[in-house]
Amino acid sequence: MADADSASEEDTTVEAVFDAVAETAPAIRAALPGRRVESGAENPSGETALAADVYADELLAEALAAVDGVGSYVSEEREAAVDAGGAVDEDAYAVAVDPLDGSSNLRSNNAMGTVVGVYDAPLPTTGRDLVAAGYVLYGPITTMVVADADGVREEVIEGDGEGGVDRSVTEPDLTLPDDPVVYGFGGRVPDWPADFTAYAREIERELKLRYGGAMVGDVNQVLTYGGVFAYPALVDAPDGKLRLSFEANPIAYIVERAGGRASDGASPIRDVDPDGLHDRVPLYVGNAELIERLEAALA
């Protein structure tokens, strides 16, 4: 799908993907109060899924697999890709989704999100094959941030989950502020490697801590105020916690399109070549200068 002739077709599919995500968001949100309990199942990363994770995955699978030009639906909640017509159309996109990112925040009623990456190749592949990425943030307001060939925009999404959805663009050209203000780092401090701890000690003297435990919420603060978010390599988990295809790559694409940088500690996230769909990777994103210092600290 890389040739110039198919450019408008690409745009139409990307647009249709985010139309489907926007239309699903109010229903996912409306379903949260009754789905704070465990589903009884584990996801492919070995974590206990909540009923809300499972339901969000089902709604998104149905909506995204129905989009013309989407060949496969790939989810953090599923072992394997769902064929959405990809077998008959080799030009189709693969859409990778973390249906409910940060869902452990549901019990304590804090922010969560949905993460979406649109890849121009079957997964697993690198983030260089992303043609667009976005996320929905279920905060006090439901917002959707979309990064594509045109740049990054923020929309507010309103709706009651029954079908009708109102969308309004609140920020047509989202870029990282030059002067960083906030930072948020995941994992327990005693589990951090010494070189990352030394970097964190510097950063905490310069910036203000903002950590909410949902990557989408924490990255959205970095995009809003400038700064750095990390879920670092841990001593006993050198690949960190976040998944490359569903979390790190889409967030890397968005932050880079907004003028920032995204690293695995040594190289751009989008250069990481995965072995499997559910591979994990350390993630460091934010203002370029802060990510360059991070890479120097870990070198």
Ligand code: AHM
């Ligand atoms: P999830 O997709 O299963 O919810 O896990 C990912 C989340 C991220 O949103 C967040 O950055 C991280 O897990 C927080 O982990 P912790 O609770 O260990 O700080």
Ligand code: MG
């Ligand atoms: Mg997640």
